[in-house]
Each structure stands twice: as structure tokens, then as C-alpha cells.
Amino acid sequence: MAAPSAPRIGAPPPNDASTRRIRVALVGNPNTGKSTLFNALTGMRQRVGNFAGVTVERVEGAMRGPNGEKVTIVDLPGCYALSPASPDEEIALGVMRGTAGEPMPDVVVVVADALHLERNLYLVSQVLELGLPTVVALNQVDAAADAGVDVDAVALIHELGAPVIPTIATRGEGLDVLRRAMVTVLDLPRPTRPFTLSSELTDAVAPLYDTLVRHGARPAVAAHDALRLLAVPTLETWYGDSRGAIAPMVDEARIAVAATGANPRSLEAELRYGWSSGVVARTVVNHNEGARTGSDRIDAVVLHRVWGPVLFIAVMALVFQGIFTWSQPLMTGVEWAIGQLGDTVGSLLPDGDLRGLLVDGVIGGVGSVLVFLPQIAMLFLFIGILEDSGYMARAAYLMDRLMRRVGLHGKSFIPMISGFACAVPAIMATRTIEERKDRLATIMVVPLMSCSARLPVYTLLIGAFVPPVAVLGGLFSLQGVTMLLMYLLGTVTALAVAAVFKRTLLRGPVRPMILEMPAYRWPNLRTTLQNVWHRAQMFLRRAGTVILSCSVLLWALATYPRTDVPAGTTPDKAHEIRLEHSALGHIGKVIEPVVRPLGYDWKIGVSIAASFAAREVFVSTMGTIYGVGEADETSVALRDRLRSEVNPRTGALRYTPLIALGLMVFYVYALMCISTVAVTVREAGGGRIGWNWAIIQFVYMLGLAYFAALAVYQGGRLLGFQ
Amino acid sequence: MPTGAARAPLACRLGDCVAGASATVVALGCGENEACRLRELGLMEGASINVVDARHCMLVNVRGSRLALSPAITAGITVLPTR
Numbered sequence: 001m002a003a004p005s006a007p008r009i010g011a012p013p014p015n016d017a018s019t020r021r022i023r024v025a026l027v028g029n030p031n032t033g034k035s036t037l038f039n040a041l042t043g044m045r046q047r048v049g050n051f052a053g054v055t056v057e058r059v060e061g062a063m064r065g066p067n068g069e070k071v072t073i074v075d076l077p078g079c080y081a082l083s084p085a086s087p088d089e090e091i092a093l094g095v096m097r098g099t100a101g102e103p104m105p106d107v108v109v110v111v112a113d114a115l116h117l118e119r120n121l122y123l124v125s126q127v128l129e130l131g132l133p134t135v136v137a138l139n140q141v142d143a144a145a146d147a148g149v150d151v152d153a154v155a156l157i158h159e160l161g162a163p164v165i166p167t168i169a170t171r172g173e174g175l176d177v178l179r180r181a182m183v184t185v186l187d188l189p190r191p192t193r194p195f196t197l198s199s200e201l202t203d204a205v206a207p208l209y210d211t212l213v214r215h216g217a218r219p220a221v222a223a224h225d226a227l228r229l230l231a232v233p234t235l236e237t238w239y240g241d242s243r244g245a246i247a248p249m250v251d252e253a254r255i256a257v258a259a260t261g262a263n264p265r266s267l268e269a270e271l272r273y274g275w276s277s278g279v280v281a282r283t284v285v286n287h288n289e290g291a292r293t294g295s296d297r298i299d300a301v302v303l304h305r306v307w308g309p310v311l312f313i314a315v316m317a318l319v320f321q322g323i324f325t326w327s328q329p330l331m332t333g334v335e336w337a338i339g340q341l342g343d344t345v346g347s348l349l350p351d352g353d354l355r356g357l358l359v360d361g362v363i364g365g366v367g368s369v370l371v372f373l374p375q376i377a378m379l380f381l382f383i384g385i386l387e388d389s390g391y392m393a394r395a396a397y398l399m400d401r402l403m404r405r406v407g408l409h410g411k412s413f414i415p416m417i418s419g420f421a422c423a424v425p426a427i428m429a430t431r432t433i434e435e436r437k438d439r440l441a442t443i444m445v446v447p448l449m450s451c452s453a454r455l456p457v458y459t460l461l462i463g464a465f466v467p468p469v470a471v472l473g474g475l476f477s478l479q480g481v482t483m484l485l486m487y488l489l490g491t492v493t494a495l496a497v498a499a500v501f502k503r504t505l506l507r508g509p510v511r512p513m514i515l516e517m518p519a520y521r522w523p524n525l526r527t528t529l530q531n532v533w534h535r536a537q538m539f540l541r542r543a544g545t546v547i548l549s550c551s552v553l554l555w556a557l558a559t560y561p562r563t564d565v566p567a568g569t570t571p572d573k574a575h576e577i578r579l580e581h582s583a584l585g586h587i588g589k590v591i592e593p594v595v596r597p598l599g600y601d602w603k604i605g606v607s608i609a610a611s612f613a614a615r616e617v618f619v620s621t622m623g624t625i626y627g628v629g630e631a632d633e634t635s636v637a638l639r640d641r642l643r644s645e646v647n648p649r650t651g652a653l654r655y656t657p658l659i660a661l662g663l664m665v666f667y668v669y670a671l672m673c674i675s676t677v678a679v680t681v682r683e684a685g686g687g688r689i690g691w692n693w694a695i696i697q698f699v700y701m702l703g704l705a706y707f708a709a710l711a712v713y714q715g716g717r718l719l720g721f722q
Numbered sequence: 723m724p725t726g727a728a729r730a731p732l733a734c735r736l737g738d739c740v741a742g743a744s745a746t747v748v749a750l751g752c753g754e755n756e757a758c759r760l761r762e763l764g765l766m767e768g769a770s771i772n773v774v775d776a777r778h779c780m781l782v783n784v785r786g787s788r789l790a791l792s793p794a795i796t797a798g799i800t801v802l803p804t805r
Contacts, residue, residue, distance in 0.1 A: 081762040118785045119764050231761065233754035266750075269761035270768070273785075295788075296774075303775060397790045401778045404792075410779075512752070513779055513792035514759055 020069040023103065024182055025095055027127065028111030029120050030078035031390070031518035033139045036527040037111055037169035038075040041179070059534070065183045066176075074105065080119075082126045082224070083232055090236065096130060097221060107133045107182050114144035114151050114166070115519060117284055121276035122269075126228075128162060128191040131220030135181045136164045142171070143521060148288035155283040162191050170524045193223060195275040201267070204256035205230070211249040215242040227271070230254055230264040295390070295519045302394050312398050315391070316417060319382045330374030338367030353559070361555035362548065373536060375452055379421040380535045381528060383414070383429065388523035393515055404510055406495045407502025409433055411515075412442040416494065419449030420487070423676045425535060427683050435511040441501045443683055444697050447671050448494035450487045453615040457667045458486055460619050464639040465660035482664075490668045493704070505696075554610055554617075557584040584610060598666070598706070599659040599713045608666075615672045658721050662712040670705035671698050734803065736771075737780065737796035743773045745801035752798030760799075763789060771801070 028034040042061025059075040076092040084090035098104035112120040156164045163181045167174035205226045212222035229250045235243045254264040342363045349355040386392045400410030418426035426446045433439040563581035565574040588606030595605045611618035645654040684693035750757040764785035774781040
């Protein structure tokens, strides 16, 4: 059954082409250079948001057509076929069908990889069959040529019945022709199914086709779906209430197709690949068929039984080094700029609540978010490079065995590693995990990976209470080993907790791995940097609103109610007195009985309470309490004060190495980041479901933190380590 | 059959193939979702595949692309070795 052809479409050219608006959907397999092409077409004229009702990212860009037409391009998530295996793929299909809460596109551009044309033509054939004006961007023709693969684009045009534009997106080649084709395609006949069904098969699926048309599908979509539904296990949600009527017709169609001798489950794949292999045979010449490719040679090392893991550790160490060390100058610069801004605003305003609100609450609150930005950007830069180069897929392959032992997918490894920098983008990176339970389990444990915000706490306490002595034959310092132990503690616990989740709340088998290993290629710097910019924008927009609100609230709690201090009191002491009698101080006194079994007093209690919005607030709050002014984790004065602090009742030292160890363990486990909570809510499903998971995450981590710190302190005391 | 003549290869699980082997896919006996995804990627009944690596996860080349398949998948795919 051939899809019925439609009459010529396209509105009559307007008198002024510049007023014409065209919506284009950009679709294609993963690893085809689609994002690079999108960025090359739209430049910086992009907006990032979400598709309606889902957490799937929606990237839209604008460009001008050859005659000034206003062209809007929506970059859809990569998909191998028009069958959703993940939320990303489902939204791509929804847009193509007009069921994603926005109008159907006027034009579809399918980005096909010239080096892997046979597989890419599967998706091309599906898009053609939908009957929308379609242009095929045959991308990466340079890589294909380098591999000895020549594609006859002209012959391909005749085979597909649609414009085929060779492009090299990384160099901007072919883009002008592509831009023109996006407009002129509207004046061409609409594409149709590129292969034909026998009369037997046409008759077998006809009742299903008729049912789909009766339930509102366009004829072209009904013809496409009638084939596809034979292969898929379940009907997608976009059929809505019609699923009850369609499902039995699908079963009947399968029986009818089987009666013709065909396998209904594999019929669509046989037809499409039968067609695509014929097209490739007529349009592609591979001069190096069977020869070893560059990717083969690299994989021989990267996936080597011994060298593969060694190289992997080296790459991860490099990523770590970059995130922790190379971003420091930028972070210092941001911190300095925030400080200058605060000083400037403070000098312009008289003393009072408004000054305190703006300087401490707003600028201080926003600053605590902005200071992370270089680290976030560095993390996404590395992730982008690893993904674009093709290495990320190899890393998931290498780690799959380890991850499956705890019930996770190999793809979970990358978000977990990213959590060492910051849990916010790490949780966002879980979108690549197709199975919802695997994705949720990963989200639940990512915050256990010791993020950069914990570093100030570790640095302060280790600096104050762990002596700088050499250990392990003089190769390492005790301080360094202690730091490493904190990181290992979080990592091991994350794997253990993931195993628990996958055996309880998120019980279920780990989805078997089916992962394409893309060909290696040089990452496109422009595309990578644009992606980094998009991620930075999203981070600022989402985390900044929440943490700004909490910072203002914390400022208010620390400021009110006001208390008079005796005349002659030093400014730092006066600040400590006001803090003790503020709402936050009262909260600390209320908390004190709860934290006393851990060895803490109200001061640490207040600092812990204050740092629930952001961990590093612990250090600055302790500095304030102990009157050392603007303290950071390297403040010698603060370390000395902590070491010398005496309990006025007993005369003994208030803080000991045991208490410091327990406090670090508390910070390893506790979820003390409002930004992470906000992102968890969104990525876990949003709304009530998202909040439920975020609450579970917060509660289990707080419980883990409390009882682990309790075990350390009380256990240490029992063992005589007071 | 004359003495010493080669026997026709027997069908086996893909998971039993070694690195360097070539085979034709006979049947996909893994889960429905997985079978659907494999067919979309070109690993379908009648397709020719080459085994690149045969460790925990198997690497195979099919239709010019390289796929990593977990043991749960390869255990359910029946192939006819051709080399």
C-alpha cells in the first residue's frame, strides 16, 4: 500500500518574502553532526527551554532564508527511528506528528551521516513517508571521503525523491544551498513512501490503516504507523484514548501479515533496510570496504583489556584535574568581582537593613551561585569534548560491567563522575539513560559523590585537625589521604545505595546495553562552546532563582530579631551576639540537643542549618560565629580558633579530631544544596512525583549523615579516641 | 556424505561467537523492546555481522556501524556463522 500522494503544497509566494515564516524541524540519528549543523545555521540566535510538560530540552534557533524569510529551526533530540525509546525520542516524534503541544513543522530537515548512510536511510524513509516537505542534509561528507566512501548525491536525489544537500557542518560548507533548499522544498511535491508493499501485505494492513484514519491520523501518518505498529511492543501515549480501539486491530493485522508468510515484527525493518541497502548499492562506492578504519585502530587501544581501563583512569584524572584546578583562577576572578560589587553597593548605601539585604542577601546569595559557574562550564566543556569525540560511549562500555553489579546501566557512570564537580549538571546528564528506573536510581545517588562545594569544609577541618605528616612510606601526606578517603567514602556509598534502590523502590532489571560506538572525530569547538553556554544559562536560571530566595531568607533569619549589644563590644563579637539571639541562633539552640550526640554545639548546629542551602556557607558562618571576619577555608585564624576553642563548662577543648572527622562524614552524606533539590524535582518528573523523589533523597541522605556521624563520634569515644 | 567433507555450520548464540567471527542473524530471541531497537539499528534477521570483541559486552559491526551489546542481548540472538 503506497501512501497517497498529496497535491502540490506551499502557499503562493508572498509579495514580500521577508514576511514569510517557516518552521523547520531538524531531526537525525545521534552522532550525525546535527547539533553542529544547527549551530552553524542559527549561530547565537538560539533559545533554550523545555517542551511543554516535560523536562526534555527544546532548542530553537532563527535564521534568514535566501530571500529574507524568517526561518525558525527546532533542533529535535537525536533518534534512530520514529519509535521512542526515551523521553527525548518521544518528543521528537511528537513534534513531527503535531502532538507535542506545538504546531507541526512546515519543513523537516533530516541530517544523515554520509559515512553510515544505510542505517541513516531507515529514519529518512520514515520521515519521507510522513509526507512533510523534507530535505536531506548529507553531512560529514568529508569524513566519508577520508574513509574512501563516495556518495553520488545526484543519484540519491532521484532515489529519495527529495532534495539532498551535501554538507560539512564543521566547516560551514553547503549551508547556503541548504538554506535555499529549506525554502524551495515547499514548492515541490510532497514526498511519499519510497518503497512499495505487495498487494497481499497492503490488504493485510488495510483494516489497521482505516482504523488509524478514523481516529484522526493523516493518511500519510496512518500508512507509516500501520507498518510501525506491527513491530513495536506497545502503543505510545500519543494515541490517547484511541489505544483501546487500535490495539486489537494491530493484533489482527499481525495475524494477517503472518498469514502471508511475512514476520510482522520484522516486516518494517525488512522493507526499509531492503530499500536502503538497494539505494546504497546504487549510490555509494566504498573504495576501502573491509579495511581497518582509524576508529578501529583507536579502539584497539581504548577498548584493550588492559590499556583500556588504564587510559580511562588517565582521562578521568585529567577531567578531575581540569575541573578542580584549571577552573580555580576563573572562580577566584568571579569571587573577586562579586566582592567588588558588594563593596561598591555597600559603600553607596547607608547602614541598615536595605544594605544588609542587598549586600549579604542578594549579592552574597547570587554570588554563591555564580562562583560555581566556571566549574560548571569546565565540566560541560569536558563532557562535550568526550561526547563529541566518541569517547563517552567507550567509557560507558568499559564501566558497564561494574555498574551492572550494583544494578545500574553503564551510562550511569558519566553522571556519577560529573557529580564530583557538581550534582546539578550531573543530574541533568542522566537524561541519556533511557530506562526510567535506572535514571531515577542514578539521580538518587549522584549527590553522594563529593562535589566541589564540600571541598571548603574538608579543607578547613583537615587543615585544623589533621597533622601534615607523611604516611605510606613518605609518598603521601595524612591530610591528602584523609581527603581521598572522604571522596572514596561517598563513591562507595553511592554504589551501595544504588544497589539498595534497584532492589527496593526502583526494583527492576537493568536495561540491556544496546549502544552505538560512533566513529571517532575531532570535536567542533564552536558547537561545544555553544552547548556550554546553553548549559550555563539553564544552570543560572534554575538554580539561581531557588538559591537566591533561600539566601535572602537565611539573611533575614540571621538578622532578625535584632539585639542590642553592650557599648564597646568589638564588631566581630557584636556580630556573634546578634547571631546568637537571631532566629537562626534560636534555631541552632533548638537543634543543639539533636546534634549534641554527634559532639556538636549550637554554633556548629547553626552553621549546619545555614549550610543546608549551600554547603560552603558552613565555613563563612563559622567564621562569623568565631569573629574572624571574612573567613574562607584557608583562614589560619579560623583554624586556630577552632583548635583552641574551650568548653566553658568543662574546660576541655571543644573541637577534637574525632569531632572534625564526624563532621566531615556528615558533610559527605548530607544533601545540603537547594540547587540539587530543585534539579532533582525537575528531572525526577516534576510536580508531585518530582517532589516525592526529592524528599526521599533528602531524608535518606540526612539519615545517613546523622547516623554515620553518630557512629564515628560515639564509636570513636568508645574506642578511646576522644 | 564423502569422508572428510565439511559440515554445514550450525546455528548458535551470538554470545558464543569469538572475536573475528562473521555470521548471519537468524532470529532475535531477546525481549520485544530490545528486538525492536535492534531491528531499527539494522541488526535484524538476515543481516550480516562481524564480531569485533567478545568480552563482557560484545562489539559487533553491522551495516557499517559498531554496536555494543550486553550479554543479555547476545544470549538471545541466534546466528549462523559464516567464518
